[in-house]
Amino acid sequence: MKVVFRVDASLLIGSGHTMRCLTMAEALRQQGVECHFLCRNHKGHLIEQIRGAGYTVHELPVEVDVFPERDGLVHSAWLGVTQAHDVKDCQPIISALQPSWIIVDHYALDCDWEEKFQPFCQHLMVIDDLADRKHSCDLLLDQNLGRLATDYTALVPEHCTILTGPIYALLRSEFYDLREYSLKRRSQPSLKNIILNMGGVDKDNATGKVLCALEQCSLPQDCKVTVIMGAKAPWIENVQAQASSMSRLIDVKVNVSNMATLMAECDLVIGAAGSTSWERCCLGVPTLMVVLAQNQVEAAKALEAQGAAICFMLESKLVLALQNQFLNIANNYAVLTNMIECASRVTDGLGCKRVVNTLLEKF
Incomplete structure (x- = not known):
C-alpha cells in the first residue's frame, strides 16, 4: 500500500499541517504502508525534517514570478501558485507512483485539484478545519471541537465518510502514553512550571509580545518559564536576547x-x-490560549466554552489580561482544576489510530 501526502509548511501556513501529516504517516508506516510527501519549498518549509524522519519528499519549486489568481478560496495565497499550476507540477509524480491513497491537507486546494487526481489513485482523503469549500474525496477529517458531519454534507460526495471532532485528533503516540501520568500529577495543581509556545513558526513574534507582558505580571517567585520555538521560527535570536535580559529566568528551547x-x-x-491544542487537552494541561489568526477563532471559542482553556486576542490589553488570569489562579487554584478536568475530556489521544483504522478498512 502506498500513500501520498500533499501538504505544505511556510512562514504563512505554519508547521501544524505538516506535523499532523507526519503523525499520520508514522502510524501508517507502522502498518507497513509506504508514504511519500509532495511539498512546495516555501520559505519556512519542513522538507528536511520530513526527510529526516525517513520519508521520500518530492519537492515542488516556488515560482518567484508567479502571482496566482484567487481561485475563489480564502487561502489561495498559501499555495504560491494557482491550483492548475500545482496540478501540473504534481501530476507526473503522482501518476508515476499510482498511490492507494492521496491525503490532502491544504486550505488552498479544493475539488478542482482533487478531481484531477482521481484517475491516479484508488482513494482520496482530505484533512480540513474550515468547511468553507467543496471537496471530491472518499474520506474527510475535521478534528476540531464542535465540528459536525452535517457541516460537510453539502461539500463532499454522498459516498464520502466524514470524521469530525477531537476524538479523531492526530496526536503522536507519546501523548497517549503520557496521559495517565500527566493527569495523575495534576491532582494537586500548582504554578511552578509554565510553557510559552506560540506555534512552530510564529512569524509575527507573538512570543516576544507575550514575554513583554509576562515581565509585568506577578508570578510566584519559584515559577519557571520555558519558551519552546520551532527551528524555522524567524525570531529565535530576538527572543533569546529578550529572554536573557529579563528579570526572571527564561529558558528558550528550539526544535x-x-x-x-x-x-x-x-x-x-x-x-x-x-x-x-489537542496535545494539551490529551494531557489535561490548563491553557491560556492566544488567538493569532482568524481561522483559529472558532476552535478557540469552542475550547473556551468547553472549559478547557481561557482565550484572549494578542492585542494591547495583553498585559492586563494575563495579569488578571494569574491573580485569579493565585487566589483560587480550582481554576486550574476545572481546566484540567474539562481539557482531559476533549480527547484521549487515540484519534490517529482511529483515523488510520478507518482508512485501512476503507482500502
Whole structure:
C-alpha cells in the first residue's frame, strides 16, 4: 500500500499541517504502508525534517514570478501558485507512483485539484478545519471541537465518510502514553512550571509580545518559564536576547523532540490556538490560549466554552489580561482544576489510530 501526502509548511501556513501529516504517516508506516510527501519549498518549509524522519519528499519549486489568481478560496495565497499550476507540477509524480491513497491537507486546494487526481489513485482523503469549500474525496477529517458531519454534507460526495471532532485528533503516540501520568500529577495543581509556545513558526513574534507582558505580571517567585520555538521560527535570536535580559529566568528551547514530556511536566501553557491544542487537552494541561489568526477563532471559542482553556486576542490589553488570569489562579487554584478536568475530556489521544483504522478498512 502506498500513500501520498500533499501538504505544505511556510512562514504563512505554519508547521501544524505538516506535523499532523507526519503523525499520520508514522502510524501508517507502522502498518507497513509506504508514504511519500509532495511539498512546495516555501520559505519556512519542513522538507528536511520530513526527510529526516525517513520519508521520500518530492519537492515542488516556488515560482518567484508567479502571482496566482484567487481561485475563489480564502487561502489561495498559501499555495504560491494557482491550483492548475500545482496540478501540473504534481501530476507526473503522482501518476508515476499510482498511490492507494492521496491525503490532502491544504486550505488552498479544493475539488478542482482533487478531481484531477482521481484517475491516479484508488482513494482520496482530505484533512480540513474550515468547511468553507467543496471537496471530491472518499474520506474527510475535521478534528476540531464542535465540528459536525452535517457541516460537510453539502461539500463532499454522498459516498464520502466524514470524521469530525477531537476524538479523531492526530496526536503522536507519546501523548497517549503520557496521559495517565500527566493527569495523575495534576491532582494537586500548582504554578511552578509554565510553557510559552506560540506555534512552530510564529512569524509575527507573538512570543516576544507575550514575554513583554509576562515581565509585568506577578508570578510566584519559584515559577519557571520555558519558551519552546520551532527551528524555522524567524525570531529565535530576538527572543533569546529578550529572554536573557529579563528579570526572571527564561529558558528558550528550539526544535524540541520531547514535547509530550515537557507538556506533561508543566503546570500551565500559554499557547497559540492551533493544532497543539489537542496535545494539551490529551494531557489535561490548563491553557491560556492566544488567538493569532482568524481561522483559529472558532476552535478557540469552542475550547473556551468547553472549559478547557481561557482565550484572549494578542492585542494591547495583553498585559492586563494575563495579569488578571494569574491573580485569579493565585487566589483560587480550582481554576486550574476545572481546566484540567474539562481539557482531559476533549480527547484521549487515540484519534490517529482511529483515523488510520478507518482508512485501512476503507482500502
